[in-house]
Amino acid sequence: MPELPEVEVVRAGLAPAVTGATVTQVTVFDERSLRRHGGPSEDFIDRLVGSTFASAERRGKFLWLPLRALPKMKEISLESGAKRGSSVEFDDSPSISETAVVIHLGMSGQVLLREPEAALDRLTRIRIDVTHPQHGQLRVDFVDQRIFGSMAIDSLVTAPDGAGDLVPSQVAHIARDPMDARFDDAKFLASLARRNTGIKRALLDQTLISGIGNIYADEALWASRIHYNQPTSTLSRPRAKTLLSEVRLVLGKALAEGGTSFDAQYVNVNGASGYFSHSLNAYGQHGEPCPRCGRPIVREQFMNRGSHFCPWCQRVR
DNA sequence: CCGGACTCCTGGTTGC
């Protein structure tokens, strides 16, 4: 349920605390939270301890913390006998991150920034202790009730759209999100028109447009007066453009409402708690009057989840 | 390409 705005709030809160911070200790309380890590928890721990985070990045609902690359060790070729002193030296070429800690919050994941001695949340699955040059000792706790979320160490690869961005390999297959300055509106609209499916299914397809989940899909469709099952192939271009702009408005509004602040020591960067539910027009509002026409909002099962909409305002046409 | 079914998962809530 954390969608783009919630994940961005987490990223923004985390960035100043983790950038430049070095991992001193990692505790894995539940290995299931490492399901997407390609190895045992010992491997996760060994590779993380001693590493320094370079930044906090996000695409769609994925968050990642690139690890500052260690200076490359350069072998000096030397003939036996000519050796004096060290046989290796540091390569002084600029180091580029090659790996990152990838975080997906799934349904219920949270990342909490805490003081080292603060009580652990009961549902903490992974604890990462760091030391930061300015902020001192901090704890990054991964808390997740349902364990659909995960952490993993992954290699960074060049994203396939040719812009040269480095993304974790687990993220390479998803599209840019609509808040990304390089999101290509024309390409998205063209792909949408070529699809032979329903509009909500398309909005939730992270390979077409990323960052949208059930809540903001329902909200954007309500704002655009589009039925969730409207075939993408019959959605007019003007209506599709309206929808994309409503997607951005809905995400932007949620982001503004969830805006966080970093108060130096211990920030709760929990993006999952907010949900900005006071401003929802459709999601979870079944039985309540449609804010536009007053008729009741309806909830239907669709794609194994709830779809909330106004049957009067949102009709297939 | 498309859609449906299935899997992962558990704490808070509801119902008896």
Place this chain on the structure above:
DNA sequence: TGCAACCAGGAGTCCG
């Protein structure tokens, strides 16, 4: 008070 059933669904995979 106690306990079991129910519910929420993001994302990956498999199959027809």
